[in-house]
Amino acid sequence: MYRYDEFDRTFVQERVAEFRDQVARRLSGELTEDQFKPLRLMNGVYLQLHAYMLRIAIPYGTLSSRQLRLLASIARDHDKGYGHFTTRQNLQFNWIALKDVPDILDKLAGVEMHAIQTSGNCIRNVTADHFAGAAADEAADPRPYAEILRQWSSLHPEFTFLPRKFKLAVIGAPNDRAAIQTHDIGLQVKRDETGSLGFAVYVGGGQGRTPMVARKLRDFLPEADLLAYCEAVLRVYNLEGRRDNKYKARIKILVHETGEAAFTEAVDAEFAALKGKALTLPADEVDRIGAYFASPAFASLPAQSDLYERAVKTDPAFARFASRNVHPHKIPGYGIVTISLKPTGQPPGDATATQMEAVADLAAHYGFDEIRVSHEQNLVLPHVRLDDIPAVFEALRAAGLATPNAGLVTDIISCPGLDYCSLATARSIPIAERLSERFADLDRQHAIGELKIKISGCINACGHHHVGHIGILGLERKGEEFYQITLGGSGDQICTIGEIVGRGFSSGEIVDAVETVIDTYLGLRTSPQETFLAAYRRVGEAPFREALYAAAG
Amino acid sequence: MAKRPKTFHPVVATANDLPTGAVVFRHPDGDWSGDIAAAEIATTPEQADALLAHAQADQGPGNRIVDLALIEVVREGAFVRPTALRELIRTSGPTIALPADGRPAGH
Amino acid sequence: MPLFRNGRFEDDDWQIPAGDAPLPASGKVAVPKARFLAEREALRGRNAPVGVLLTAGDTLDDIVPDLPRLGLVVISFPKYADGRPYSLARLLRDRHGYVGELRASGDVLRDQVALMLRAGFDALDVTHAGTVAALREKRIVAVRHHYQPASAEASETRPDPRPWRRVSAALS
Numbered sequence: 001m002y003r004y005d006e007f008d009r010t011f012v013q014e015r016v017a018e019f020r021d022q023v024a025r026r027l028s029g030e031l032t033e034d035q036f037k038p039l040r041l042m043n044g045v046y047l048q049l050h051a052y053m054l055r056i057a058i059p060y061g062t063l064s065s066r067q068l069r070l071l072a073s074i075a076r077d078h079d080k081g082y083g084h085f086t087t088r089q090n091l092q093f094n095w096i097a098l099k100d101v102p103d104i105l106d107k108l109a110g111v112e113m114h115a116i117q118t119s120g121n122c123i124r125n126v127t128a129d130h131f132a133g134a135a136a137d138e139a140a141d142p143r144p145y146a147e148i149l150r151q152w153s154s155l156h157p158e159f160t161f162l163p164r165k166f167k168l169a170v171i172g173a174p175n176d177r178a179a180i181q182t183h184d185i186g187l188q189v190k191r192d193e194t195g196s197l198g199f200a201v202y203v204g205g206g207q208g209r210t211p212m213v214a215r216k217l218r219d220f221l222p223e224a225d226l227l228a229y230c231e232a233v234l235r236v237y238n239l240e241g242r243r244d245n246k247y248k249a250r251i252k253i254l255v256h257e258t259g260e261a262a263f264t265e266a267v268d269a270e271f272a273a274l275k276g277k278a279l280t281l282p283a284d285e286v287d288r289i290g291a292y293f294a295s296p297a298f299a300s301l302p303a304q305s306d307l308y309e310r311a312v313k314t315d316p317a318f319a320r321f322a323s324r325n326v327h328p329h330k331i332p333g334y335g336i337v338t339i340s341l342k343p344t345g346q347p348p349g350d351a352t353a354t355q356m357e358a359v360a361d362l363a364a365h366y367g368f369d370e371i372r373v374s375h376e377q378n379l380v381l382p383h384v385r386l387d388d389i390p391a392v393f394e395a396l397r398a399a400g401l402a403t404p405n406a407g408l409v410t411d412i413i414s415c416p417g418l419d420y421c422s423l424a425t426a427r428s429i430p431i432a433e434r435l436s437e438r439f440a441d442l443d444r445q446h447a448i449g450e451l452k453i454k455i456s457g458c459i460n461a462c463g464h465h466h467v468g469h470i471g472i473l474g475l476e477r478k479g480e481e482f483y484q485i486t487l488g489g490s491g492d493q494i495c496t497i498g499e500i501v502g503r504g505f506s507s508g509e510i511v512d513a514v515e516t517v518i519d520t521y522l523g524l525r526t527s528p529q530e531t532f533l534a535a536y537r538r539v540g541e542a543p544f545r546e547a548l549y550a551a552a553g
Numbered sequence: 554m555a556k557r558p559k560t561f562h563p564v565v566a567t568a569n570d571l572p573t574g575a576v577v578f579r580h581p582d583g584d585w586s587g588d589i590a591a592a593e594i595a596t597t598p599e600q601a602d603a604l605l606a607h608a609q610a611d612q613g614p615g616n617r618i619v620d621l622a623l624i625e626v627v628r629e630g631a632f633v634r635p636t637a638l639r640e641l642i643r644t645s646g647p648t649i650a651l652p653a654d655g656r657p658a659g660h
Numbered sequence: 661m662p663l664f665r666n667g668r669f670e671d672d673d674w675q676i677p678a679g680d681a682p683l684p685a686s687g688k689v690a691v692p693k694a695r696f697l698a699e700r701e702a703l704r705g706r707n708a709p710v711g712v713l714l715t716a717g718d719t720l721d722d723i724v725p726d727l728p729r730l731g732l733v734v735i736s737f738p739k740y741a742d743g744r745p746y747s748l749a750r751l752l753r754d755r756h757g758y759v760g761e762l763r764a765s766g767d768v769l770r771d772q773v774a775l776m777l778r779a780g781f782d783a784l785d786v787t788h789a790g791t792v793a794a795l796r797e798k799r800i801v802a803v804r805h806h807y808q809p810a811s812a813e814a815s816e817t818r819p820d821p822r823p824w825r826r827v828s829a830a831l832s
């Protein structure tokens with residue numbers, strides 16, 4: 001992974017000093033809350049319902065065991081002993097005191113971490129495929145480009161006060177595990193016919209009140225032009241994006257209102273002027289950054305592990321874990337292990353300090369010291385020998401982290417909702433908890449198969465409900481929470497916005513309603529191999545709507 | 554939030570403590586603490602205006618509080634309870650069990 | 661209004677007539693873009709430098725031909741969170757080669773000063789008392805190490821062979 005040199009260290013220390021000064025001025029009364037708010041947001045500090053929340057950047061979701069241990073110690077020393085992994089591969093602490101934040105940032109700087117640009121109307125933490133560098137289907141590693149973009153966008157003097165937040169994601173595989181088409185800029189690293197590296201560039205995706213799938217502006221942007229092109233897109237957006245209405249300020253609205261052709265023309269004109277100048281990526285700089293992401297020293301192993309196969313045969317619990325939480329690795333004899341943060345009846349994405357330490361130990365012992373955070377709010381050990389996976393499984397089980405539900409109905413994405421978030425219109429975590437209890441039976445989950453439920457506590461859609469196979473949006477009417485269901489959304493390479501099926505459901509009804517949808521699917525699928533999404537795409541919403549609303553008349 | 558509702562319900566002044574973010578309520582003596590039962594309850598629109606004015610003054614130099622609002626409450630015996638779910642959650646904490654560090658393995 | 665220019669507070673040698681007030685007979689004068697376009701010929705006839713006032717949201721297209729002759733461009737920040745002036749400044753400096761004074765006015769606060777200077781501003785009209793004091797007393801704490809080239813290349817150094825790293829001079 002990327003390691004700081006003296007320059008990077010100084011940069012982060014200067015930023016901590018700057019923020020320390022800003023906090024001191026706020027606490028002394030020199031800054032009003034109105035003046036301070038954008039400054040604290042730019043450094044990941046929100047004021048939530050009960051306390052301040054601090055969001056810490058985990059660039060493209062990559063952590064070392066040392067970093068994860070430090071996060072655990074912050075959870076203990078400054079919070080209530082746990083943290084929440086977010087859909088942007090970050091970590092947030094919910095019970096932080098503003099006066100402690102500068103000291104926490106100092107501690108983070110000691111392990112090459114920070115909270116820069118985890119909020120605010122700026123370029124946010126760049127996300128990437130959580131299986132990067134490990135996935136069997138990968139054409140090129142997206143992380144070096146994510147790192148180059150992270151550096152370029154850090155305190156960018158021109159793009160610190162954009163009309164609205166701006167999110168970038170990078171993948172290097174045909175299977176999109178980072179939902180790039182829901183991003184302001186989504187990049188897919190690929191090779192052209194001659195073997196040269198470049199990017200398919202998608203612009204203008206987003207969720208929130210007006211969900212939109214990004215448009216593909218370029219099929220192949222040469223590698224060297226990455227930053228010049230991004231700077232061109234950002235400049236057009238910064239100058240032309242709407243600033244009169246927060247709900248119309250994202251770049252997706254600009255692309256939509258300008259029209260794809262005119263928008264592309266404006267970007268191309270800007271790009272033509274920037275191309276070939278200071279921002280051109282020199283090959284040796286790409287190589288220098290790329291070297292940080294060189295593969296660890298993999299052993300040469302047989303593709304099959306007897307130990308692993310025996311465990312699959314003899315231990316049904318392990319077999320279940322292997323079938324859902326172990327993914328194929330590009331190197332024979334290795335696997336990718338997903339650590340589910342979705343145990344039955346618990347808040348999705350939360351991990352206690354003790355659990356973080358357990359994962360850090362496993363990464364150090366079995367996984368080349370690497371941990372990933374997925375946008376699905378799970379953790380990943382990207383490089384584990386198949387021989388070691390049974391032992392990893394036992395250790396995870398002891399830590400309460402071995403739920404074999406990756407990609408299943410209880411692997412629910414949920415935003416914090418009204419239990420924490422000051423913008424929420426309804427609670428989301430209790431719905432997730434009740435759903436995971438309803439579907440707790442593992443045989444039933446495995447029989448249902450691949451199914452993504454995503455829950456947001458308001459239209460801001462941090463829980464990505466628009467791209468859930470089943471999406472749930474929490475709203476409020478006359479003081480009561482109610483929940484709207486969308487069906488058929490998907491954030492992968494065939495990106496689709498889910499469709500609203502009909503009137504919403506009360507908090508008491510929503511779990512039954514989801515079960516009705518799932519039973520309907522089970523009744524109409526052509527075979528157990530036909531996933532919920534495939535079935536929905538085949539039959540449309542009608543059978544589901546009928547099942548949901550027929551009884552009510 | 555500070556707007557006066559059409560039919561008047563009793564209100565208290567609430568905010569977050571600036572240095573810690575903790576939820577606090579204004580007491581009759583001008584103190585702010587997390588104890589809603591000790592909060593000053595304004596039972597008429599005039600009292601509400603006065604309460605708001607005092608609370609706003611507390612935001613001034615010294616800057617002890619942020620995100621000030623008047624919220625509706627009902628009194629139930631010795632208890633004072635906000636009427637809106639959001640404010641109830643602000644007052645009493647998340648409605649879910651918080652993850653307990655060192656909890657036994659979940660098997 | 662205190663004018664912070666080239667690293668210190670200086671007297672403002674420019675006159676900015678209010679509204680439609682007649683132009684002063686002599687001396688450096690700057691007018692809003694609309695007036696500049698309407699009175700372009702008259703302004704050209706003066707034998708003193710001329711400047712233009714822009715605000716966030718203005719475009720540069722119609723003044724580009726005049727830039728080589730302009731001595732001052734002022735860009736106003738209606739709110740400090742309005743980021744458009746940064747792009748306008750960079751376009752003026754990098755795209756159009758504007759070399760005259762580039763002044764930020766409006767909501768200019770200390771926490772943005774370093775960004776403004778990197779975007780190509782070299783003068784700041786400061787009304788905010790705390791910002792004036794902080795600049796005077798050299799109490800501005802800002803990040804000096806940067807990951808991207810911007811529009812202050814002449815005043816920034818390159819700390820190592822990396823293509824985009826820059827270090828700017830201390831503000832205090």
Ligand code: SF4
Binds near residue numbers: 416
């Ligand atoms: S979706 Fe709404 S409720 Fe959920 S975290 Fe985002 S802003 Fe808060």
